[in-house]
Structures are given as C-alpha cells and as structure tokens.
Amino acid sequence: MAINKKEEFTVEEQELAEFAKAIAHPARIAILKVLAQKQSCICGEIVEVLPLAQSTVSQHLKELKNAGLIQGTIEGAKSCYCIDPEKFRRFRTTFDTLFALVKNSGCC
C-alpha cells in the first residue's frame, strides 16, 4: 500500500502539484516574502525573522530550491538565496490554466 501513483497523472498536473506543495506551508510563504522584500538574499536574516530553528529553515529553503522557486548560491561564508521570477511566472501560468477551467463552473 501507499504506492506512489503520482506518475499516472499528466506532466502538467504533476508540475502544478509540485509548485503548490512548495508553498503549502506558511513558513515557506514567509520565507518567500522575506526574500522579496529584502531584495537581497541573506539566509541568516531569514532564520532571525522566522520562529524556527536554523536547521528547519535550511530544510524549507532546500524544498523551495528543489521546486525551482528560489535559487541559492554560496557567497563566501554565507549563502545567498533569491527568488526565481521566471519559475514563479510559470507557476502562475499553470495555476491560471486550472483557474480558467474552474472559474465558470456551475453548481448543481
């Protein structure tokens, strides 16, 4: 049981689900907001602002990076994370495709 059946859906469905999962936690939304506001990309500042341990924040950053919504590069001793607006546009396009289908759906 609990076999992974995700592969049996379309690529678009899987892609949108992946994006959605990336922002399916308030901590990760908060991280994105911090990155957007600061315009710069200091990891340590995120840890300071969030009510989570450093290791937990690092894990959330990794998930956002895996989904492609942020990029991370090593900047000397520190790590520099920043939003990938391109991927975010793709996220919105994919979501809007679903929304377009759904928005005029009548109810019984």
Next chain:
Amino acid sequence: MAINKKEEFTVEEQELAEFAKAIAHPARIAILKVLAQKQSCICGEIVEVLPLAQSTVSQHLKELKNAGLIQGTIEGAKSCYCIDPEKFRRFRTTFDTLFALVKNSGCC
C-alpha cells in the same frame, strides 16, 4: 519534536498554505478538472476516470471539501460534488498577493 508551528504565522500565510496544500496532489487537480469539464457533479464518474480506488478518491474529495474549494451535497443515493468558484477566486487573490511581491524581485 515535530510540534506544529503553523499557528505562529499570519492568517493570510496559513490560508494560502491551506489552499495550496489542497491542490498539492495531481489526483486532486485531476478531480477539479473533471468537475469543471463535466459541469455536473457525479462522484462515480470521477472514480472511473482516476487510477485510484474508490475510497482513496473519496478521501481526496474530502480534503478538497475541507479546503472549501468544492462543495458536496447528497443527491439521493449519489453524492454531488461541484466547484466553489467563489473560494477559488479567493485562492487566486491570495496567491496573486504573493505573486505581486515576488514577481519583480531582483536576484544577486
């Protein structure tokens, strides 16, 4: 460990995370598409189309219902599910608020 820290974020962040979680699985996206296309709301047809057991589909429907993205009413012996466009608009608005912050975010 693994204490739930979600409460420590803003209501908006929690709300968007909830919506996102609802569509964070390809099966649930597929269900929404079926409901949107058919315009009517027959649960049995969803089970036929998806590569999942009836009980699993029922569970996914429950999660979509909990998130408010669909409504479900008992229609005789059958159950009638349909999309709630109002909630979906709210989803999009909440997402767009994040997107607006993020879209012009420069990178290092």
Next chain:
DNA sequence: AATGTATATCGCAAATATACGATAGGATTT
C-alpha cells in the same frame, strides 16, 4: 423484505513531511 448500488468511513501499512539538536565543513576573524 431482500438485493443491489453508491459513497463514506474505519483500520491499517507505508511513505513523506515537519521539527530539532548535534555535528561537519568552509569562510572569516583573531
């Protein structure tokens, strides 16, 4: 009343996510 049909829920197993402390390793500072 008995049978069949449709759907929800229970109980379980496996997988994944969440969270932390400890630790490792690479820079920077002293």
Next chain:
DNA sequence: AAATCCTATCGTATATTTGCGATATACATT
C-alpha cells in the same frame, strides 16, 4: 594556527499524507 561564524546535512522523533481493502450506511430496485 586557533577560534569563531554561517550554513548544510545527519540522525531522530513525531505527525501527516497517501493508498487500499473491508465495512457500514443510505438509497434504489426487484
């Protein structure tokens, strides 16, 4: 060179999600 700082990763505990079969329930049909 040693100490310190920053961040990633490992190990671990717990919680949640995913999936199914079996069962219960509610209506429909015979």
